[in-house]
Amino acid sequence: MKNISTSPIHSLKYICILILLTFALCPSVYSSPKAMNKQDFTVKGFHIDLRCEVMTMPALKNFAKELAGFGINTIIMEWEGSFPYDKHATISNKYAYTREEVKSFITYCTSLGIDVIPLQNCFSHSEYILRHDRYTHLREDRKEVSQVCPLKINECKPIFTEIFKDMAELHPSRYFHIGCDETYLLGSCKACAEKVQKEGKSKLFVDYVKAMCEIVKSMGKQPVLWADIILKYPEALNELPKDIIYVDWNYGWDRNHFGNLDNLFNAGVTFWGAPSIRSHPDNIYLTQWEKHFNNQKTFIPYARQVGYQGMVMTSWSTSGTYGFSYDTGWEVIEMFPVRYVYPLSGFRILVAAYGESLKNNTPIDPQTFVVKYGQERFGFTPQESEILWQALKAPQETVIRGKDPKGKSVQEMKTDAIAVQRQLSALQPKKNNTEFEHLRLMNDIRVQYLSFKEIENRYQSDRFERGSARTFLKELEPLIREAKMLDKRFLTLNKGFLHDEEIAEINRTRNEKLYTVYETLNRIVN
Structure with missing residues (x-):
């Protein structure tokens, strides 16, 4: 065996070599404070979108059973008008389930080891609520009925308190998803525009979201919301509850697509990730299969490396934008999805790939x-x-x-x-x-x-x-x-x-x- 010199110069040399080897051998996935956290996801979820293409209850239960077989332990249900609202029954549509059906579904999911989290939009993507005369006074815009005016907190709180409690009554989950993504109309109405001039758009967003989170927390639930807007306005983060879970939806773009993620990493927020198996530009005529496979290949390992605590596969039945048939005074007669996507019945291969991706630390090929x-x-x-x-x-x-x-x-x-x-x-x-x-x-x-x-x-x-x-x-x-x-x-x-x-x-x-x-x-x- 050769002798190794113990001189200071040689010692420094070997220390440098060891440091370089350490960096070479450690995987580098988007530098962040949590880059070496390889823990498994606590939440292994799937998002079911019933805005369009409302599944029959037998189909819904069969799908939940299949998800459980793939290792899924959480379903986020975006019921929209298919939910059987009680005090706000005006919102329910012609395909709405009965309350007994919803209860039986959640009981069945519980028997499978699946937690069912309700997603109740209360800000953006609220066409199915704001289309009705009963709620027109909450609109940000008379004609564009997708978004609630964030200055109408006093009017919104009693309404959404009733809606949230109604939803929570049938969902024992500790989590409650309130949406709040793609709030494109922020600052559109005259009053909101004036507030933007004085305090900025982020203040409009944070004040309203904080009020909605207060309702959620008063029910003993933990609020969940999409992360895109807070990434755009990170200066508002400190004004929101510390226990919010932010869902970073990424369908194949750069990690900082919506804003610098490090702003939220450094604040110590809890993240869940969300890739997709049906998203833009998918419609009834096209599916970008390879894009969705690659989305799983890249984003899921990244989220695992940086310490996201959950993963939720989204699957959108429509773009989330609508065309409308109006009468005088912008009364909504009917609304139509801008695009349909082929039903979830045709995507088992991508769902199975997701299950496989969750099981393995290595990227799926x-x-x-x-x-x-x-x-x-x-x-x-x-x-x-x-x-x-x-x-x-x-x-x-x-x-x-x-x-x-x-x-x-x-x-x-x-x-x-x-x-x-x-x-x-x-x-x-x-x-x-x-x-x-x-x-x-x-x-x-x-x-x-x-x-x-x-x-x-x-x-x-x-x-x-x-x-x-x-x-x-x-x-x-x-x-x-x-x-x-x-x-x-x-x-x-x-x-x-x-x-x-x-x-x-x-x-x-x-x-x-x-x-x-x-x-x-x-x-x-x-």
């Missing part, structure tokens, strides 16, 4: 996971499962005036979708056929949609004249026939998961523009 899933779930060979992965990773983008955001033409997009269609058609699952049929249907809907958008792009150009209507009509006729077949498939696959009336509504919305153009052309020709 999407390709490896899908290939294994294809073999175990559908009975595919490794080669067939690889084809499934290639189909899921194929790019899917929105269509804007005949092109995607990167400039690819709708014709090229259609060619890509047809290639995926052929891949999926060639695969013959040996088990769980219904689940696989959802994947086929989703892509077939996209092919039909892109076929229509290709025709529509010419219809909306200077190439369209009255004399060419018959040619366009003939091109649309096979798409009309296909739309009816897709409607039947959608009904067959989702019957019992959603209400029949909802299924019909989604089909009608999906085809509305196609039928409108067809009927217009038919009028010209005949």
